[in-house]
Amino acid sequence: MENRSGETIRFGSCYCRAVAFRVTGQPLRVGICHCADCRKTSGSAFSAYAVWPISALEQTGQVSTYGNRSFCVTCGSRVTFVRDDEAEVMLGSLDVVPSDLTPEYELWTGRRENWLHPLPEARQFEHDRDLAAEPELPETEQPGRTLETEVPRPTELVRPV
Numbered sequence: 001m002e003n004r005s006g007e008t009i010r011f012g013s014c015y016c017r018a019v020a021f022r023v024t025g026q027p028l029r030v031g032i033c034h035c036a037d038c039r040k041t042s043g044s045a046f047s048a049y050a051v052w053p054i055s056a057l058e059q060t061g062q063v064s065t066y067g068n069r070s071f072c073v074t075c076g077s078r079v080t081f082v083r084d085d086e087a088e089v090m091l092g093s094l095d096v097v098p099s100d101l102t103p104e105y106e107l108w109t110g111r112r113e114n115w116l117h118p119l120p121e122a123r124q125f126e127h128d129r130d131l132a133a134e135p136e137l138p139e140t141e142q143p144g145r146t147l148e149t150e151v152p153r154p155t156e157l158v159r160p161v
């Protein structure tokens, strides 16, 4: 479903449907995590989730929170995990199945069950996402970029008095 601005709206809920939510627009990222916390809290072999800016989420119904993860007080389903600026939504809580969301990365791959294979298109991380290790292209190799025109020079950043 789309809103008037053409943004995708996705609906979701817990198992008993007391908690319901919707997220508007495309997620910032979609991932899979095999870490110990994700295994224990989901009771499954891994968790799959998508992350939206907090402003994209509207939610109704009562949730309780333990260790930063929230769940329906009635049925215990994990639904959303709300941080200061982001909302993590469990893919399994979305209503339309299969969803159109595909994980772009996998975390804690050393804890992946042996019967699971790495997703061929997904970036693999041994632990959490290490953004510092992101390879940076040298300036000369950045496609379509001209430093002269696109990066403001220091003097232009100073506001006129």
Ligand SMILES: [Zn+2]
Binding pocket: 014, 015, 016, 017, 018, 019, 072, 073, 074, 075, 076, 077
């Ligand atoms: Zn519920």
Ligand SMILES: [Zn+2]
Binding pocket: 033, 034, 035, 036, 037, 038, 039, 107
């Ligand atoms: Zn995890």
